[in-house]
Ligand SMILES: [Zn+2]
């Protein structure tokens with residue numbers, strides 16, 4: 805494959821945006837992991853990349869995609885934490901509040917980690 809401008813130069817790749825073959829001299833330097841043939845193509849390619857990322861993000865973060873189990877985890881966690889806090893604050897035997905408090909925090913953390921993993925896997929799709 806030869807460069808689309810320099811007929812004698814071997815192409816190092818194709819432009820991400822217009823798919824023209826470009827040689828070392830023509831490839832526009834950039835800190836992205838793809839080749840572009842011109843400044844205009846670079847801008848277009850970046851724009852496209854950003855759009856793709858955004859649509860992926862939107863897909864991953866749709867509230868409807870949050871499984872009910874995670875919401876239940878978070879709710880149980882909040883209830884336990886509240887229960888623990890109230891017991892610690894108002895009960896003479898405040899030690900009994902520690903267990904539900906820890907239990908609740910674990911549930912909330914579990915839910916948070918699930919959400920985090922979901923978002924991560926959503927981005928990769
Ligand atoms: Zn191009």
Ligand SMILES: [Zn+2]
Nearest residue numbers: 807810827830
């Ligand atoms: Zn060239």
